[in-house]
Amino acid sequence: MLAQQRRQAILERVRATGGVRVADLVRELGVSDMTIRRDLEVLAERGLVDKVHGGATTTGPGSTEEPGFTAKSARQQPExxxxxxxxARLVRPGTAIALSAGTTIWTLARHLVEVPELTVITNSIRVADVFHRVPRADRTVVLTGGVRTPSDALxxxxxxxxxxxxxxxxxxxxxxxxxxxxxxxxxxLLEAETDRELVACARRLVVPADHTKWGLVGISTIAELAExxxxxxxxxxxxxxxDELAAAAGELVIAAREPADTRESL
Incomplete structure (x- = not known):
């Protein structure tokens, strides 16, 4: 079992039971105590579990807990x-797109700065700044205005x-x-209302979200999976x-990391 697969199995176990013991994981996964402790350290650094004496527990975020932009930007960077x-491959020159707030969308914006004749609507200060730093005469960026949230959404x-x-x-x-x-x-709640308006103004809805978002539930629904x-x-x-996403959404795409991203550090 690869390290990434093992850590995913540990994370699923933590989320299902609320906590795990190092000794149990050593026995079940057939690896050393040191390997399990290193896996838990990696998961804890990513904010996915809380390390405790002898094991790890769920981080237990509340439905209204909203991490700041800087904290979120350090998580799951390769993914x-x-x-x-x-x-970015879904964006054609000469189209109008909307980019909501969030660190994944901010990362996407950096892949779009060279797309010609693009019109961008965004409620994200960070996203607007990406395009501001790489100006193009043939690009239009509309920043909505509004009240700023901890994730730098308006x-x-x-x-x-x-x-x-x-x-x-x-x-x-x-x-x-x-x-x-x-x-x-x-x-x-206010971001949910704004995001629902973004959904309503678009002909096509694309949701880029890494695997750690699965199973997390915030206080307010923006859209159903089927939308x-x-x-x-x-x-x-x-x-x-x-299976659940593929059955509900129009299309599920699994993004493969570049070869350099998959190398395990020894």
Whole structure:
């Protein structure tokens, strides 16, 4: 079993039971105590589990907990980059797109700076800054305005009023969590309202979300899984989650990491 597969198995066990013991994992997975402790350290550094004496427990985020942009940007970087590269291939020159807030969408924006004749609607300060730093005379960027959230999204009545008058070809929607029961969710009520308006203004909905978003549920639903025309995730998504997403969404795309990203450090 590869390290990535083993860590995914550990994470699924933690989420299913609420906690794991190192001794139990050593016996079940047939690896050394040191290997399991290193796996738990990696998962803890990514914010996926909390390390405790002799094992690990779920991080237990509340439905309204909203990490800041900097904290989120350090998580799942290789996965987010693979997802962003795949999502960028869906953008054609001369189209109008909407980019919501979130670190995966911010990563996507960096892959779109050279696309010609692009019109971009966004409620993300960070996304707008990406395009501002690489200007093009043939590109239009519309920043909605609104009240700033911890994830640097602009939300509320001003953002909603701006978006309501617009129409785009494709929306790339960043989400806090996704599940079969709750759909695509966010921990911020005002952001949910703004994101729902973005969904309504787009002909096509694309959700780029890494595997750690599966099973997380924020306080408010943005859209049901079935509303997504395309969901782009990474190879870490468990088989049962792939089946549920593939059955509900229009298309499920698994983004492969570049070879350099898959190398295990010794």
């Amino acid at each position: 987010k980059d693979a997802i962003a590269r795949t999502a 939300v509320g009545p001003v953002a909603v009023a701006t978006i309501r008058r617009l129409h785009v070809d494709t929306l790339f929607l960043g989400v806090h969590g996704m599940s079969a029961r709750a759909g695509f969710t966010t921990p911020n 997504a025309h395309v969901v782009i995730t990474d190879e870490g998504l468990p088989a049962h989650a792939r």
